[in-house]
Amino acid sequence: MNKVILAGRLTAEPEMQVSAGGTEYVSFTLAVDRGFKDSNGEKQTDFIYCKAWRKTASFLDSYFSKGDGINLEGRLETRKYVDKDGNNRTAYEVVVDRLEFPLGRRSDREEPVANPAPAPTGLDAAITSDDDLPF
DSSP states (O other): OOOEEEEEEESSOOOOEEOTTSOEEEEEEEEEEEEEEOTTSOEEEEEEEEEEEHHHHHHHHHHOOTTOEEEEEEEEEEEEEEOTTSOEEEEEEEEEEEEEOOTTOOOSSOOOOSSOOOOOOTHHHHOOSGGGSOO
16 A cells, blocks of 8 residues: 655645646645754754645645645656766655644645535524523
8 A cells, every 4th residue: 555644834835837748737845843842952853855746736726835735645757867967866755645724734825615504594594602502
């Protein structure tokens, strides 16, 4: 099983890009704090490369900004390449399947409402507190 779950903060503004095949994607780095401090008492952070495709990329681009907290789920992919000096290298990247807002979101922007509650009608509209309930 290849599954990654992360919670962290975006290190830069998401920027929508288009692949050679015409598919939209966003590459980004997620700063994820470790659960401990080093011997000097300083917080440790990992910077993890991630990529979101299609609708997930569009959602990220539309509703998140640099510094925003984000929870994500995806899979780890590796890619081998040769650098400019001729050395063999391996790159690791999380391909994002799912994004969500964390609790206590910092952004000043209004959060989108996935399924807004319908406006109350009839008896529901008349009840404004528990004192109005007949039982």
